[in-house]
Amino acid sequence: MSQPNRDRFDDVPRSSGRVGAHRAEAPGMNGWVVLLWSFVAALVLIIAGIFGALVVMDRITLFPDAQPSATPTPEETGVVDTTITVMILNGTPDDELDTQMRDTLINNGWTADKVLATPSDTEDFAATTVFYVDAEDELAAIGLAHVLGGAAVQQSDFYATLNDTGGKQLTVVIGLDRSTSAPETPAETPAS
Incomplete structure (x- = not known):
């Protein structure tokens, strides 16, 4: 069999430790973080869905029209008629x-x-x-x-x-x- 050509990486000494940036995540923490973010995302989607449904059903008005100020109707005070x-x-x-x-x-x-x-x-x-x-x-x-x-x-x-x-x-x-x-x-x- 023929030998592969040599290149400059063949001259690097071999070490017993890890070479490169192979860092593993800490085991067990990833599952809880994913669960927490899933819960937060679901809660936000549920609240947005309820709010959107209320807007569509006209239960909530996003931009209400300015209502004219109601003028109070004067109370009738009557007439004091002492001849009756x-x-x-x-x-x-x-x-x-x-x-x-x-x-x-x-x-x-x-x-x-x-x-x-x-x-x-x-x-x-x-x-x-x-x-x-x-x-x-x-x-x-x-x-x-x-x-x-x-x-x-x-x-x-x-x-x-x-x-x-x-x-x-x-x-x-x-x-x-x-x-x-x-x-x-x-x-x-x-x-x-």
Whole structure:
């Protein structure tokens, strides 16, 4: 057999150690690092997928349109009309509430003959309410409710039969919200 030609690498002395840059990775560490990076990559993909799905389903808007600032609607304060007759019905077990409310109205400009106070057939009316019959009396009912320190206002002809004055009349039913000795369950029906 023929001998291969000699070159300059044939003259390098042989050593017993390793020659070159053959460095092996530390055994056992590579598996945990790969697992950790796999977990991080999966988590990022899941979060991106959920976010993308919410954007596609219009659950999240990336660039919302500027909303015009809402102007608050002014609260209707009503008109205090002391020429309208006011019937006060005490729908609570407290005996003096109708007299106290009558005095409040007289101190706010009503004449004594325009304010009638009487107990009601019921003693468990839920909330103090000003009732009016005609729609044109709504502002007067709202004004009366403000004079009383806040009360509900409702249109109803239930108390129209109690008006024997021949003129306009508002009816105030004092409720348990003004009572100091309120029963546990208020009535569901109007007081009379």
